[in-house]
Amino acid sequence: MLKKVFVFCLCAVFSCAICLSSCSSSEQAEADVLSAEEIAALREDYPIYTNTPQISLRADIPFLDTVKWCHTAALVEITSSPRYYSVSLSGTLPEQLEEKWEDMDIVNRAYFFEYEAVVLEDAAGILQPGDVITLSCTKEMEECTPELKVGQKLLTLLCKTVDGKPNRYGFDREGAYYVTEDDYILSVFEEEKDAQYTGWKADAFLDELRQIDQFGTGLTPEERDIVY
Numbered sequence: 688m689l690k691k692v693f694v695f696c697l698c699a700v701f702s703c704a705i706c707l708s709s710c711s712s713s714e715q716a717e718a719d720v721l722s723a724e725e726i727a728a729l730r731e732d733y734p735i736y737t738n739t740p741q742i743s744l745r746a747d748i749p750f751l752d753t754v755k756w757c758h759t760a761a762l763v764e765i766t767s768s769p770r771y772y773s774v775s776l777s778g779t780l781p782e783q784l785e786e787k788w789e790d791m792d793i794v795n796r797a798y799f800f801e802y803e804a805v806v807l808e809d810a811a812g813i814l815q816p817g818d819v820i821t822l823s824c825t826k827e828m829e830e831c832t833p834e835l836k837v838g839q840k841l842l843t844l845l846c847k848t849v850d851g852k853p854n855r856y857g858f859d860r861e862g863a864y865y866v867t868e869d870d871y872i873l874s875v876f877e878e879e880k881d882a883q884y885t886g887w888k889a890d891a892f893l894d895e896l897r898q899i900d901q902f903g904t905g906l907t908p909e910e911r912d913i914v915y
Contacts, residue, residue: 719887719888719891720886720887720888721871721885721886722886725886726873726885726886729867729871729873730873733865733867733873734833735874735875735876735877736831736832736833736860736875736876737876737877738830738831739831740827740828740830740831748861749879749882750861750862750878750879750882751882751899751901752905753844753861753862754844754862754896754899754901754902755901755902755903755904755905755906756846756905756906757844757845757846757862757902757903758811758813758845758846758847758856758902758903758906758911758913758914758915759809759810759811759812759813759814759844759845759902759914760809760810760811760842760843760844760845760862760893760896760902761806761807761808761809761810761814761820761842761843761845762806762807762808762809762840762841762842762866762889762893763804763805763806763807763820763822763840763841763842763843764804764805764807764838764839764840764841765802765803765804765822765835765836765837765838765839765840765841766802766803766804766805766819766837767802767803767804767837768802768837769800769801769802769829769834769835770800770801770802770803771798771799771800771801771826772798772799772801773796773797773798773799774796774797774799774850775796776796776797797825798825798826798827799823799824799825799826800823800824800826800829801821801822801823801824801855802821802822802835803819803820803821804819804820804821804822804841805817805818805819805820806818806819806820807840808889808890808893810893810896810897810902811897811902811903813914813915818854819854820845820854820855820856821852821854821855821856822841822843822845822856822857822858823848823855823856823857823858824857824858824859828859828860831860832859832860832863832875833860833865833875839865839866840865840866840870840889841863841864841865841866842863842864842866842872842889842892842893843858843862843863843864844858844859844862844863845857845858846858847913847914849913860875860876861876862876863875863876864884864885864889864892866889870888870889870890871886871887871888871889872884872885872886872887872888872889872892873885873886903915
């Protein structure tokens with residue numbers, strides 16, 4: 688009889704411990720996500736960008752599909768003002784298109800802007816804390832993307848560029864998140880209903896991306912080999 692009572696008490700204590708632990712975790716999770724009111728108040732300083740260039744043929748791609756076409760996601764700190772560069776498209780376009788561009792006197796170059804940044808954390812383990820990289824974006828999107836300041840943090844999807852420059856990664860507002868001083872994230876773009884992470888802590892979002900584990904699955908073996 689005493690043995691049964693002891694076992695019952697032990698089970699009861701164990702159950703209470705699990706319950707308290709679950710409640711504590713639940714409360715902590717709720718405490719680590721911004722409320723709708725808090726997000727709305729922050730949006731004045733961290734706005735959503737939805738405008739697109741007139742010449743753009745951009746399509747709305749679900750966030751989780753975008754992840755498949757990127758090599759990783761990283762939390763970075765911006766260390767430079769925007770810089771500008773261009774690359775020649777000669778030899779990268781179909782011959783007929785290149786000839787047509789020449790006939791029309793169209794400049795056969797692509798233009799970009801970029802920021803230097805230092806890596807704080809990387810979701811896929813490709814980059815290490817302290818690595819210095821550049822974040823590159825096509826210049827046509829410059830007016831449709833927030834200007835980043837030195838010291839500002841950004842959590843963004845990254846895709847290695849093929850221009851031969853080490854540690855240059857392409858980024859886009861689709862898949863980019865501002866990071867507040869308290870390390871909460873707010874999307875630069877308008878999130879879809881089934882992939883809303885605005886208000887999460889940056890670390891929690893990186894952990895979520897590691898659980899998704901879809902980085903690079905939409906790339907060809909050659910594209911994956913750029914960094915893997």
